[in-house]
Amino acid sequence: MENFFTIHKKALKSRARSGTIHTLHGDLQTPCFMTVGTKANVKTISSLQLEEIGVPVVLCNTYHLHLLPGEDLIAEMGGLHGFMNWQKPIFTDSGGYQIFSMGHGSVSEEIKGVRNSPTRRSLLKISEDGAVFRSYLDGSQKIITPESSIQIQNKLGADMIAVFDECTPFHVEKTYTRKSMEMTHRWLNRCIAEHQKLKSPQALYGIIQGGIYEDLREISLEYIAKSGTPGICIGGSLGQTKEQMYTIVDFVTQRLPVEKPVHLLGIGDLDDLVQGVAMGIDTFDCVAPTRNARHGRIFSSETPKNTLQVTNATFRNNHTPLDIHCSCAVCTQYSKSYIHYLFRAKEVLGMQLATYHNIWFLTRFMEKIRKSIENEQFEEEFQKKF
Amino acid sequence: MENFFTIHKKALKSRARSGTIHTLHGDLQTPCFMTVGTKANVKTISSLQLEEIGVPVVLCNTYHLHLLPGEDLIAEMGGLHGFMNWQKPIFTDSGGYQIFSMGHGSVSEEIKGVRNSPTRRSLLKISEDGAVFRSYLDGSQKIITPESSIQIQNKLGADMIAVFDECTPFHVEKTYTRKSMEMTHRWLNRCIAEHQKLKSPQALYGIIQGGIYEDLREISLEYIAKSGTPGICIGGSLGQTKEQMYTIVDFVTQRLPVEKPVHLLGIGDLDDLVQGVAMGIDTFDCVAPTRNARHGRIFSSETPKNTLQVTNATFRNNHTPLDIHCSCAVCTQYSKSYIHYLFRAKEVLGMQLATYHNIWFLTRFMEKIRKSIENEQFEEEFQKKF
Numbered sequence: 001m002e003n004f005f006t007i008h009k010k011a012l013k014s015r016a017r018s019g020t021i022h023t024l025h026g027d028l029q030t031p032c033f034m035t036v037g038t039k040a041n042v043k044t045i046s047s048l049q050l051e052e053i054g055v056p057v058v059l060c061n062t063y064h065l066h067l068l069p070g071e072d073l074i075a076e077m078g079g080l081h082g083f084m085n086w087q088k089p090i091f092t093d094s095g096g097y098q099i100f101s102m103g104h105g106s107v108s109e110e111i112k113g114v115r116n117s118p119t120r121r122s123l124l125k126i127s128e129d130g131a132v133f134r135s136y137l138d139g140s141q142k143i144i145t146p147e148s149s150i151q152i153q154n155k156l157g158a159d160m161i162a163v164f165d166e167c168t169p170f171h172v173e174k175t176y177t178r179k180s181m182e183m184t185h186r187w188l189n190r191c192i193a194e195h196q197k198l199k200s201p202q203a204l205y206g207i208i209q210g211g212i213y214e215d216l217r218e219i220s221l222e223y224i225a226k227s228g229t230p231g232i233c234i235g236g237s238l239g240q241t242k243e244q245m246y247t248i249v250d251f252v253t254q255r256l257p258v259e260k261p262v263h264l265l266g267i268g269d270l271d272d273l274v275q276g277v278a279m280g281i282d283t284f285d286c287v288a289p290t291r292n293a294r295h296g297r298i299f300s301s302e303t304p305k306n307t308l309q310v311t312n313a314t315f316r317n318n319h320t321p322l323d324i325h326c327s328c329a330v331c332t333q334y335s336k337s338y339i340h341y342l343f344r345a346k347e348v349l350g351m352q353l354a355t356y357h358n359i360w361f362l363t364r365f366m367e368k369i370r371k372s373i374e375n376e377q378f379e380e381e382f383q384k385k386f
Numbered sequence: 387m388e389n390f391f392t393i394h395k396k397a398l399k400s401r402a403r404s405g406t407i408h409t410l411h412g413d414l415q416t417p418c419f420m421t422v423g424t425k426a427n428v429k430t431i432s433s434l435q436l437e438e439i440g441v442p443v444v445l446c447n448t449y450h451l452h453l454l455p456g457e458d459l460i461a462e463m464g465g466l467h468g469f470m471n472w473q474k475p476i477f478t479d480s481g482g483y484q485i486f487s488m489g490h491g492s493v494s495e496e497i498k499g500v501r502n503s504p505t506r507r508s509l510l511k512i513s514e515d516g517a518v519f520r521s522y523l524d525g526s527q528k529i530i531t532p533e534s535s536i537q538i539q540n541k542l543g544a545d546m547i548a549v550f551d552e553c554t555p556f557h558v559e560k561t562y563t564r565k566s567m568e569m570t571h572r573w574l575n576r577c578i579a580e581h582q583k584l585k586s587p588q589a590l591y592g593i594i595q596g597g598i599y600e601d602l603r604e605i606s607l608e609y610i611a612k613s614g615t616p617g618i619c620i621g622g623s624l625g626q627t628k629e630q631m632y633t634i635v636d637f638v639t640q641r642l643p644v645e646k647p648v649h650l651l652g653i654g655d656l657d658d659l660v661q662g663v664a665m666g667i668d669t670f671d672c673v674a675p676t677r678n679a680r681h682g683r684i685f686s687s688e689t690p691k692n693t694l695q696v697t698n699a700t701f702r703n704n705h706t707p708l709d710i711h712c713s714c715a716v717c718t719q720y721s722k723s724y725i726h727y728l729f730r731a732k733e734v735l736g737m738q739l740a741t742y743h744n745i746w747f748l749t750r751f752m753e754k755i756r757k758s759i760e761n762e763q764f765e766e767e768f769q770k771k772f
Contacts, residue, residue, distance in 0.1 A: 041728060041735045048719055069702070069727045076703055077723050085719045316455070317462055333434055333471045337463050341455045342427060348734050349427045 004203055004230040005261040005282075011378045015253060015280035018373040021231075021261050023089040023159035024201060025081065030261065031277045031373075033268065033366045034059040034091055034285035035359055040074070040084045043290060044352040045359070047086040052329070053360045054367075058086060059285040062152055062162075063095035066144070067135050071155035079157025091285070092158040093265070094149045094191075094207075096165045097235075099123060099131045126166060128183060146190040154200050161200075162233060163191040165207040170237040177211040177236075184209050185223050192227060205231035205263060212239045214251050221252050225260070232256060233263045234281075246275055253280040270299075270306050270365065274386040277369055277378070289362050293354035296343045299361035301325045310354065315340040328360035390589055390616040391647040391668075397764045401639060401666035404759040407617075407647050409475040409545035410587060411467065416647065417663045417759075419654065419752045420445040420477055420671035421745055426460070426470045429676060430738040431745070433472040438715070439746045444472060445671040448538055448548075449481035452530070453521050457541035465543025477671070478544040479651070480535045480577075480593075483621075485509060485517045486553045512552060514569060532576035540586050547586075548619060549577040551593040556623040563597040563622075570595050571609050578613060591617035591649060598625045600637050607638050611646070618642060619649045620667075632661055639666040656685075656692050656751065660772040663755055663764070675748050679740035682729045685747035687711045696740065701726040714746035 007019045021028040035042055035050065038061040042050060050058065060080055065071065077083040080090050102122040125132040130145030144152075149164035165184040168177050188206055195204050206224035210216030224232055234252055238245040249264065256262060261282040267273070268286025276284060289299070296311035300323040308315075310322065321331035322339065330339075330353045342350030372378040393405045407414040421428055421436065424447040428436060436444065446466055451457065463469040466476050488508040511518040516531030530538075535550035551570040554563050574592055581590050592610035596602030610618055620638055624631040635650065642648060647668040653659070654672025662670060675685070682697035686709040694701075696708065707717035708725065716725075716739045728736030758764040 039731050039733055040724075041733050044734055044738070046719075046735060046739065048715060068731055073703055073723070073727075077705065077721065083721075083724055083727075085724070317459055319463065329434060333432075335463065335469075337459070338426075338469055338471070341459075341469075345425050345454055347425055347427050348430055348737075349432060351734075352430070352738065353432065 005259065007259070009374050009376075011278075011373055012376060013379045014278040014383060016277045016369075016373050016378050016383075017258075017280065017282070018370050019261065019282060021089070021160075021203075021282070023203065025087060025089045025159050028057050028089050028283075029370060030282040031273075031366060031369055032056050032283055033273065033289075033362050034263075034283060035362075036061075036285055036287045036290060037084070038287070039064050039068070040080060042355070042359070043294065044348060044355050047084050049356060050086065050359070051088075053356065054363050055088070055359060056363070057089040057091060057283075059091045059093065060156070060158065061095070061098060062092050062149060062156065063098035063144075065092075065156060066095060066152050067137055067142070071152045075155040075157065079155075081157060089160065090158040091160040091205075091263075091283075092153050092156050092162065094153065094162040094164040095144055096131075096149070096162075096207075097167045097265070099133050099144060100126075100167045100169070102133065102136065128186070130164070131166075146187040147194040150191050150194040150198065150200075154195075154198050154202065158202065160203045160205060160231060161195075162205045163188050163207055163229070165209060165235060168209055168211050168236050170211070170240065172211075174211070174213055174216070177209075177213060178216055181209040181211075181216055181220050181236075185220070188224065188227055188229075192229070203230045205229055205233045207233040207235040207265070208252060209236040211237045212244065212248060214248075217248060217252055218255065221255055225257050231261050231263060233265050235265045238267075242272065245272070246279070249276060249281070250279050256280070268362075271386040273366070274369065274382045277373075278383050289358045290355050293358040294351045296340075296350070296354060298322045298354055299358050299365075310336055310340050311343045312340075322354070322357050323361065326357065326361060328357050330354075330357040330360070391645065393645070395760050395762075397664075397759055398762060399765045400664040400769060402663045402755075402759050402764045402769075403644075403666065403668070404756050405647065405668060407475075407546075407589075407668070409589065411473060411475045411545050414443050414475050414669075415756060416668040417659075417752060417755055418442050418669055419659065419675075419748050420649075420669055421748075422671055422673045422676060423470070424673070425450050425454070426466060428741070428745070429680065430734060430741050433470050435742060436472065436745070437474075439742065440749055441474070441745060442749070443475040443477060443669075445477045445479065446542070446544065447481070447484060448478050448535060448542065449484035449530075451478075451542060452481060452538050453523050453528070457538045461541040461543065465541075467543060475546065476544040477546040477591075477649075477669075478539050478542050478548065480539065480548040480550040481530055482517075482535070482548075482551045482593075483553045483651070485519050485530060486512075486555070488519065488522065514572070516550070517552075532573040533580040536577050536580040536584065536586075540581075540584050540588065544588065546589045546591060546617060548591045549574050549593055549615070551595060551621060554595055554597050554622050556597070556626065558597075560597070560599055560602070563595075563599060564602055567595040567597075567602055567606050567622075571606070574610065574613055574615075578615070589616045591615055591619045593619040593621040593651070594638060595622040597623045598630065598634060600634075603634060603638055604641065607641055611643050616646070617649060618646050619651050621651045624653075628658065631658070632665070635662060635667070636665050642666070654748075657772040659752070660755065660768045663759075664769050675744045676741050679744040680737040682726075682736070682740060684708050684740055685744050685751075696722055696726050697729045698726075708740070708743050709747065712743065712747060714743050716740075716743040716746070
């Protein structure tokens with residue numbers, strides 16, 4: 001894949017860079033955030049609204065879409081782009097994260113270092129072949145292999161797709177992490193072979209595993225880099241604290257080939273986005289900005305931490321918008337008071353308005369980061385403040 | 387109230403007429419449908435989207451808004467118009483329907499003639515003074531009197547408001563219906579007195595009761611007409627069948643003063659709208675078009691009955707929009723297949739898209755009815771087909 005990624009500008013005092021990822025559905029300016037539309041929609045928001053907001057790219061989930069409505073239906077309906085009526089780039093993750101997340105209890109919490117006793121165990125078996133699990137919809141037994149993950153993603157038709165990996169949780173031993181990583185590497189080869197067999201024009205991303213262990217991360221990043229996938233993801237456990245996460249990401253990114261776009265999976269706090277960009281991350285995705293919105297947790301430049309909880313009683317009669325500095329359709333039209341009330345009254349419109357604003361805020365935030373890199377002001381404008 | 391209603395054109399072969407209701411928030415062209423926004427929002431849809439659809443008027447509910455967030459907060463936030471950011475006309479019902487609906491079990495079903503054993507009984511006492519009930523939110527005891535209903539509606543600030551009435555259900559005896567009607571008439575006088583005391587510029591609507599009994603309906607319609615309220619609602623039980631409803635509405639409308647705008651409470655099937663207009667009804671409201679949308683029941687000119695159930699398996703891979711003749715933002719962008727899937731996946735976006743379309747369809751439907759009256763084509767274009 002020639003010219004998948006072009007770097008425009010590199011920051012002076014960090015590894016931050018601006019670039020363009022050239023996809024089948026147009027150019028994607030980086031650094032950027034991929035809004036998560038797990039089930040072929042960003043919850044409560046239409047693709048028309050995403051377009052209005054200026055969202056540049058959406059990330060959908062292979063695991064969920066395989067179970068419902070199934071990749072064959074989506075292919076019949078024109079792929080994800082046709083199905084959800086979204087003509088800009090789409091990324092699909094491989095399904096690995098969700099399968100293993102449900103298998104191990106809550107991987108999302110474990111990845112962030114929170115120990116948690118497993119609640120649901122739908123994962124039946126992990127073997128060299130792939131992962132056997134139960135559908136959470138009807139209990140039927142399913143298997144996803146590296147090959148089938150690529151086949152499914154081929155039918156879904158995203159512009160960027162991910163290799164099938166075992167997403168190793170935080171609490172496992174180093175021995176397990178190593179063995180798992182080695183299997184993920186063998187799966188990588190099978191994914192690449194399947195991808196070549198399908199002659200798919202989709203851009204394949206390899207995923208670096210290795211958990212919190214620098215020696216394993218080094219092995220994995222070299223393996224992925226050598227495999228020649230056009231894009232690279234950093235996956236797996238990033239430790240228990242932000243500092244540990246930054247240490248691992250920093251360790252990895254400084255050793256990666258600079259010419260490849262790097263995606264950091266599942267990270268989306270504002271400070272993490274800034275630090276990630278500073279370390280050379282080009283794209284991010286995370287459910288937090290949209291999930292938080294649905295719980296009334298709002299991005300707002302009015303507070304030092306850039307968030308406020310609109311459901312707090314203090315906002316009951318607040319005339320001002322969610323963010324007095326925001327020019328989105330929600331902030332120019334509705335008060336904190338009204339949105340506070342909608343949440344209290346359990347009206348889903350509250351979630352819609354909050355989601356719209358949070359995505360708008362984050363989209364503008366990433367645009368400003370990009371612009372600051374172009375203007376050689378990234379460190380001054382962002383890195384020092386976050 | 388001078389010049390509250392202007393009649394433009396009367397149909398030749400029916401009592402259908404086109405007109406304009408002059409409100410504090412602009413002119414309202416009739417016949418029209420009031421989209422129901424019970425809790426200061428049309429479920430899943432923002433006022434911006436209503437504006438985009440061209441919705442002319444919204445109906446909100448005094449009972450629910452009194453309980454949450456309370457009329458004082460709404461008054462502080464600029465009334466309903468300011469609170470929900472809607473600058474076109476608003477109608478508030480008096481709260482009577484909901485209080486008695488919860489008191490008698492399900493009045494909404496009883497009004498339509500379905501006998502139903504009471505499930506919830508929050509109504510504690512009806513007396514000459516008013517209605518004592520329990521809040522469904524916190525169980526606290528509340529009272530609404532004719533006077534307080536007008537005070538609450540005054541604070542909510544709608545353009546058109548309704549007198550407090552006892553909404554008599556279908557299953558009660560004629561004796562009860564008569565006594566209830568007589569009390570509603572005495573409440574009417576108290577509402578008018580309170581309204582005058584407040585010097586409110588809001589347009590008050592009296593409500594005709596009398597159930598399915600023509601002699602009672604005649605007493606009530608004469609009482610309401612004589613009271614001099616600028617608008618008139620037809621309320622209470624309209625019988626068990628559509629034929630019975632048409633008989634009652636026809637009986638009432640042919641005896642009403644022609645110069646008053648007449649609102650038919652709680653009716654919204656397409657055929658009922660057409661027959662209602664033919665009998666001289668000017669405005670309607672009903673939760674069905676939006677509630678149906680949230681259950682996947684869609685207005686579509688593709689079927690003889692103008693509805694389809696998008697959740698039916700047959701639409702799983704249907705490429706066409708909800709209505710191939712519709713030009714709304716949903717129908718120009720999304721397939722039945724996608725919306726079918728969103729409902730199956732329990733994604734609220736499905737409800738939003740369906741609601742948007744149903745309101746659009748109904749708004750255009752009423753516009754066409756009005757235009758056909760203006761063109762002297764109403765009976766040919768509508769009445770004969772429904």
